[in-house]
Amino acid sequence: MLKYNNLLEINDLYVNFERYAGKAEVLNGVNLSVNASEKVGLVGESGCGKSLTVKTIMNLLPEKRIEVEGSIKYKGKDILNLSHESRKKIIGKEVVMIFQDPMSSLNPVFKVGQQMEENLWWNHYLDAKPSSFLKRRFKKEKREKLRNTIIKTLNEVRIPDTERVLNSYPFQLSGGMRQRILIAMALASEPTLLLADEPGTALDVTTQKQIITLLNELVDKKDLAILMITHNLGLIRETTHRVYIMYGGNIVESAKTKEIFNNPLHPYTEGLLASVPKLTAEGVGEGIEGTVPNYLNIGTNCRFEPRCKYATKRCKNEKPKMFEIKPEHFVACFNPLERGDKHA
Amino acid sequence: MPDSLIEVNKLKKYFTIKKGMIKSSETTVKAVNNITFDIKKGETFGLVGESGSGKSTVGNCITGLYKPTSGEIIYKGQRIDNVPLQKKNKNKAREGIQMVFQDPTSSLNPRRTIRQILKLPLKKYYNLKDKSEIDKEIYSLAEKVELTSENIDKYPRSLSGGQKQRVAIARTLACNPDFIVLDEPTSALDVSVQAKVINILDHLKTKMNLSYLFITHDLSLMRNIANRTAVMYLGQIFELADNTELFHNPSHPYTRTLLSAIPVITEEEEKIRPKDIEVQGEIPSASDIPKGCSFHNRCSKAFDLCYENEPDMIEISPGHKVKCHLYK
Secondary structure: OOOOOOOEEEEEEEEEEEEOOEEEEEEEEEEEEEOOOOEEEEEOOOOOOHHHHHHHHOOOOOOOOEEEEEEEEEOOEEOOOOOHHHHHHHEOOOEEEEOOOHHHHOOOOOOHHHHHHHHHHHHHOOOOOHHHHHHHHOOHHHHHHHHHHHHHHHHHOOOOOHHHHHOOOHHHOOHHHHHHHHHHHHHOOOOOEEEEEOOOOOOOHHHHHHHHHHHHHHHHHHOOEEEEEEOOHHHHHHHOOEEEEEEOOEEEEEEEHHHHHHOOOOHHHHHHHHHOOOOOOOOOOOOOOOOOOOOEOOOOOOOOHHHOOOOOHHHHHOOOOOEEEEOOEEEOOOOOOOOOOOOO | OOOEEEEEEEEEEEEEEEEOOOOOEEEEEEEEEEEEEEEEOOOEEEEEOOOOOOHHHHHHHHHOOOOOOEEEEEEOOEEOOOOOOOOOOHHHHHOOEEEEOOOHHHHOOOOOOHHHHHHHHHHHHHOOOOHHHHHHHHHHHHHHOOOOHHHOOOOHHHOOHHHHHHHHHHHHHOOOOOEEEEEOOOOOOOHHHHHHHHHHHHHHHHHHOOEEEEEEOOHHHHHHHOOEEEEEEOOEEEEEEEHHHHHHOOOOHHHHHHHHOOOOOOHHHHHHOOOOOOOOOOOOOOOOOOOOOOOOOOOOOOOHHHHHOOOOEEEEEOOEEEEOOOOO
8 A cells, every 4th residue: 555654734724713703813824744654642722723623624614604724635635625525535434533522422312333333334335325325224134244343343442241332322331431432433434544632531540541552552553643632741742653732723843752742842832841740749830821812813923922931022023933943843933942042 | 636627537428319210219329438537737638539439529528518428527626517508607617618619610600790709708708898898808819819800890701711710719718718628620721721720729728828628530730739648439548648658659559550540741750650550440330339349340459358358447657548458
């Protein structure tokens, strides 16, 4: 199989919402890429546009009063310009997503087995028209074949007692179990890229650990690429190869995971890392003053400027661009933390 | 003990759930099952555990939101568990105990401005009548929680999560407390905001002579703020020790399991984390607690005794108590 160096490539992505009060310019030129079988993290506070980025990839945005500019290339094809039919073949099949809250992404009135069956059916018979799809649905032979595939996938995500799980409603299962089912459903179509939106946040640490370990193993085994979105920096450190730090709809820093944690250069990254409570009892740090910006009628300055300790006059008037400060370490800041280095 | 502010003795809280209309049956959920601890003056006492381990129920019993099934809660030498909460002027005994809840959005009245939210407790607990006096007090409260004065006439919906939580803290301070139950006050917040709120809480503690019961599931956070920590599992305390002792010498397999599961961000932390233990299974329902030691089905070190007998609380070193058969 052809290996794509840039499996997913987002170039200058702008997403604006039209509101009564004005234009909310949320995503402001996002550049991001995921290589084949690479684990990439996307970190930031809530309200930074992390979820919006993946929702744009998955085509989950509302259709009205929204402007999307830029390009999202998957295997070289721009999926923003594809027709609905051809986009459907990629999204939900080759590019899949796991959501944060496993309760609200499963339908509460259908049994887990039914939902998994339907999911698989759509993945195998995507071209079938709904009417023929319904007729075919009840053929016994096919149904059994489906059932066996489902049980196989459930075993893969280590769900014990599969018969009981398939016959229960989502609310009868624990959070960890539900998340496993979502992972199984996402991986059923044999995707190449997995977008995981806060996969462990709603769970306990012990369950989170199990889910993340499982996800990691499956991703390694199936040779997938994963874009993991989270605000848990510890998870990012333990699972990913490369990290993008996002703030206010911009990518502000990106580097290899180890490099980011050992040598953060953007003031925002530094602030985030300092506020994580540590087991070594160094205190909780100062936190970062202020809040995520209001995107309505936002200026053209650096979006982190109001919260930045090191802000200068230049930050008030100009928006910093991403530049390579060291090999494979990019930062968008006029005053990156190593004072000795050259500026943009 | 003169120096303990709160004493909890053999506290039990059971909930009964009725099922069915014709053939009705009852199940008992043992949310808190026989726990004993005390909180000293000026101390931050931590309660950690997975969700469903009964941490919040303990907090709610102390504040009087739940009436305990049995056991006693003693506050400043007086029993408070049998004082009814609702009757007027009967809650004098509990006046110094206040609570901050997890979700600031749902614990603030959306129809009141911050000024109105803070005004009522000030009138009631400080007996302030004069409008200018109340205003002065409101501004000083806002200053204590680092809330700018322009936010005081806003509604909660126009504040951010961190600001709302700080309003909730200001509201508890308006009741003139000396003991605050903090039920996961920062779990709905981002790390950068969490740090801010924790620093404010820490600052207030020394400034106003407060004591905290801090309930959280975040062990790394607990490491940084609590003086003593109790680890809860299915309504029981499994390990109770001084914070430094607990994190450097975690003894109960459950504590070690919890510690090993924390995602960390530095190499020094990785060294502290126990590696000899692996996470297994999920927490069972509190209505169906396993026989013997309730942790035996998830414990990698369980042996015959654990399946039959419930272990007793043993003091393995001064102030370090463990409830496990491994220590005898």
